[in-house]
Amino acid sequence: MLCGLSAPLSALTRSYQSQWVTFTPLTQFMAHHTCSHIATCNAQSFMHNVATNPSHCHAVCMVQQHSNCTGPKLKTPHSLYMRGYTINHLNNNTTTSRIVDQIIRQGFNERYLSTTAGAVHNDSHSNHNISNGANSDSSSSSDTDDMSGQESYGSVSDVRAAVLDAALQHVPLLGWTEAAIAKGAEELGYSCAAHSLVEGGGAELFLWLQRRLNQQVEEHLEEFTLQGGEKRDVMLEALKQRLLLLMPYRAVYAQGLGTLATSPSLLGESISITASLADIVCHYSGSNQPDTSWYVDRASVAAVYKLTELCYLQDQSADCQETLQFLQRRVQEAQQAWGACDRLQAAAAGAGSTAHGLFLTGLNLLGLNSRSR
């Protein structure tokens, strides 16, 4: 029986090992947050679809492990597989790949945008969330009643998200402060004391804005792709849209960046948010190969965005034309660099055989090549 099992198992491991990729904190972060929200029914229907295609048994293996995962035990190659590689390689089953894409994005958005950043902060005094005992923010499993007069929110996280969204409107006047959050809470009908739901205060509000704008950029790219936008135009379109969305907050943006400087963990959060923007842009640009180009592409998009953002903040020209031109030049350079990277890789692959050929030629010339005599 074991012999009978060993052949398909070894086939599974072989195919799995052939797609091994190196560790990336981002995908682990995404995967951790995504997989805990994958709806069981969706995962099961996905498994059924994929199982009917025996050539995709390695994908089944990944999905099974994926849908069984309950926490941060998910290994990165699986997450990478689900996010990019599986979608590209399930050629015969476009419905499945769309389902997978939707599941991941839904889980990603739900988890990433509606919970606190790093749900429970462990500072020098240990902080305990009593309801679950775990590091999650869903403290509402038993609370389904809503307050009369308030819009009914399922969980405290939803209330917090609503308060943050309401607070964003007051930022241009009140800055990135607790006062803005308190005013947002009052607008929703809650007491101003609800501002302390947002532990980080103004800095957390700033990071929330970044996350919301990323989400809006992703929605915009979805539409752009559906309306037939070219993949090579995605980067320019996405970054333009992102800067456009920043416009109402331009005057107070520098202050927002200043609030991040109060704590190194906030800087880390900010970097991961930029990385997620880069990831979104690269995903829609079709850069999904699980090799070194994954990292190069995302790093270049992040760099382009950050440089353009700085330019945008100081732009005095009419309609920000300078920034637009700056962005176009940077995007061109980045895309040339991507092409150069691929060409380098191809050249490197050929370099070995070229060197061998040169060596043999040399031997032939010297008459030392006994094999071809």
Added chain:
Amino acid sequence: MSRFGLVSKDILISTRPSIRALYQSRHKTTHFGYQDVSEEEKSEKVREVFASVAAKYDLMNDLMSGGVHRLWKDYFVKQVAPVPQAKLLDVAGGTGDISFRYIQRLLYQQPQHKESESHPSKQVTICDLSESMLAEGRKRAKKLGYTGISWVCGDAEQLPFPEHCFDCYTIAYGIRNVVHVQKALNEAYRVLEPGGRFMCLEFSQVPNPVLRWFYDQYSFNVIPPVGHVVTGDWHSYQYLVESIRKFPDQKTFALMIEDAGFRRVRYEDLTFGITAIHSGYKL
């Protein structure tokens, strides 16, 4: 003979809890430190304790905790994160420690309100069971110039306020003196506005057994004698120390707060669990 004795002891052990339960249900006893007293008596005794310690309350706090209680209270008010438009109810805050820090924090953020109509003290209400503690607090408030504070004498289990009238409810080192803690929590829920915050600063259990031993030695062998020397009152301080031990631990208390209806109940240990801050939202 010994077997007979063992059997009778077994019977005694197995029946003792039920007898005690029967007694308690008839006479409604609760704990006052390590004594069992009836509920009416506890209320009276607590009042007496605080009447006697009121005058030297701050001095005793400093001596018992080595001045650390100030740091705890400062951190507590920092966690409360006051905003100018919030209405605070400070229960069992007779001498005004928490309220004054709250007002000072607001004045620091917005110094222009110091001499104006919208002085932060107008947003603060202090409620306490003990008139002598309130009198002490009034004296201190007058010295500091916080004239807008409302002083109310009332029981935490039956607050003399209508529902939905405060944004923030704080109780510092008071809830363990309440006879029915759950009732006080329910009252807190009642008087808070939707979205309001419940914050409690209270002595709690030290999880680490080694530290707990040192803490127990200090509590039982140092604090009452020092209290006797400084204020002439051994028993009040004995009560204070025993009541800390009888109060539920952090997790249990947090579950009680959840039972009252609060959400996102969290607790934070200070100084290895000697003090804990519990917080919940009415959402």
